[in-house]
Amino acid sequence: MSTMKRKHKSFVLRLVSLVVIVAALLTYNLITQNRLDAEAEARAAAEAVTVYDPLAGDVLTEASDASADTSVGAGSWKDGTWEGEATGYGGPIRVSVVVSGGKITSVGVLSHDLEDDAYYSMAEAVIPEVIDAQSTAVDTVSGATFSSNGILGAVDKALEGAVN
Amino acid sequence: MAQNLKPVAPPKNNVLEKWKRNPNWEPEVVKDYLNFEEQYPKKQQRQLRSWVRTVIQVLFFLFLPSAYSAAFNGVKYIFTQVGKGAAIQWTPFVAILVVLLAYTIVFGRFFCGYACAFGSLGDWLFALQKYIAKKTGKKPKALPRDTAKALSGVKYVVxxxxxxxxxxxLYAKLTGWNPWDAFSMLHARNFALGKHIAAVVILVVLMVGMAFEERFFCKFLCPMGAVFSLMPTLPFFSLHRTRKDCLTGCSACTKTCPADLDLPESGTLSVRGDCFQCGKCVGNCPKTNIHCGVSDRAAGGGKRSLRGNELWFVLLRAAILLGLFIWLGV
Structure with a gap:
């Protein structure tokens, strides 16, 4: 029995370590997800309260100021569909940017033939960020920097044609 | 199909005679091809195996060069998220990491031996150096085994x-240092390396190391290799030997091993984490005493055994890996 144990020791040790690491990460993720959800809920509740509280006059103005800030880009581009191209990881990435009401409403990638699929699908996450921020000054996806910069660069090029 | 196989394994005369007698010759050819191990002399078998391995490596190098960095990006991503206190999402990088680790638990580090672009680059540089050494007659001194053994711990530090x-x-601030970035840019024929001078210098140093010491990067420095070698690899498809059946004092397997490994004893759960599953030792053993953990021989039984370097088994593992990569969109 003891020789059995010795023979299998390294395997059992590795297996236990792996199980512990995976369990720790899953637990971490569960706790973090719960915390983030709770935070988002609290934030949403707090916003609802501020907006509908008639007594909090200056908070309300602050809120409207903030919304004015985010719409700085509005109206700064000509409506239409604009195309641009920039170099990603392996080659050119072509995008088409739809501007309506002076705002970026959608970004579509026309071609990304030379990008690595796994990297490209990670980098696609910058598109909603661009639409949210109405700007290409957003963080690139870590690990997929080349493809992210390719998409952002192509959007920049496209918007050059849309400048008022 | 049969036409394609012929140049790889030219049939011997007795096989030709069998074809002539058998009008239904096509399945026969395939069968003979798969029984190749029993039909051909050892040297020819070794040559064919090394060619098959090179062809698999070239294909993975050309078409799937980024699997290694994608999987390691998964590791980096997980720890970056934990450091930030952010949730870990199921991203493509994490998926590639998890699938590759699962594959390694089943088949051992076949990925390293046959599919990793950096590993293949190292094999070719080493082969080139050996060829030049043979032509010029100047053989560089090999690294002493003790030093190599000590250096193999460096990858865990990395x-x-x-x-x-x-x-x-802090990792996000360290741009321009990753030699893999420089390698993948060059692989993609993107030569705008201005911001990656440090990475290019490191890459060149690594390539010199690869040329003079077989699998220099994989053995000593590869952080993904460090992760692989800590996996609880199952013994079924990894290599073992029955030491009592060995020739006295023989260490042909260790001498031919790129990682200088002593194989574990049959019938144990021991696995060498540093084994790349290249299979060179199997063909070099004078007693054909090396086999996978599943075989009958491992259990001290009959003659049937899976030696681990059979062509069909090599091709099967490569095909499964390829299938997984295509499914994951690497």
Whole structure:
């Protein structure tokens, strides 16, 4: 029995370590997800309260100021569909940017033939960020920097044609 | 199909005679091809195996060069997220990491031996150096075994350092140092390396190391290799030997091993984490005494055994790996 144990020791040790690491990460993720959800809920509740509280006059103005800030880009581009191209990881990435009401409403990638699929699908996450921020000054996806910069660069090029 | 196989394994006369007698010759050819191990002399078998391995490596190098970095990006991503206190999402990098680790638990580090672009680059540089040494008659001194053994621990330090950098958020600030970035840019024929001078210098140093010491990067420095070698690899498809059946004092397997490994004893759960599953030792053993853990021989039974370097088994593992990569969109 003891020789059995010795023979299998390294395997059992590795297996236990792996199980512990995976369990720790899953637990971490569960706790973090719960915390983030709770935070988002609290934030949403707090916003609802501020907006509908008639007594909090200056908070309300602050809120409207903030919304004015985010719409700085509005109206700064000509409506239409604009195309641009920039170099990603392996080659050119072509995008088409739809501007309506002076705002970026959608970004579509026309071609990304030379990008690595796994990297490209990670980098696609910058598109909603661009639409949210109405700007290409957003963080690139870590690990997929080349493809992210390719998409952002192509959007920049496209918007050059849309400048008022 | 049969036409394609012929140039790889030219049939011997007795096989030709069998074809002539058998009008239904096509399945026969395939069967003979798969029984190749029993039909051909050892040297020819070794040559064919090494060619098959090179062809698999070239294909993975050309078409799937980024699997290694994508999987390691998964490791970096997980620790970056934990450091930030953010949730870990199921991203393509994490998926590639998890699938590749699962594959390694089943088949051992076949990925390293047959599919990793950096490993293949090292094999070719080493082969080139050996060829030049043979032509010029100047053989460089090999690294002493003790030194090599000590250096193989460095990869765990590299892995720990990268994990700490990711966890503290410092990794994101270190741009232009990653030799893999320089390699993948060159592979993609993107020569705008201005911001990656440090990475290019490191890459060149690594390539010199690869040329003079077989699998220099994989054995000593690869952080992904460090992760692989810590996996609880199952014994079924990894290599073992029955030491009592060996020739006295023979260490042909260790001498031919790129990682200088002593194989574990049959019938144990022991597995060498540093084994790349290249299979060179199997063909070099004078007693054909090396086999996978599943075989009857491992259990002290009959003659049937899976030796681990059979062509069909090599091709099967490569095909499964390829299928997984295509499914994951690497």
């Amino acid at each position: 892995l720990t350092a990268i994990i700490v950098l990711c966890f503290t958020g």
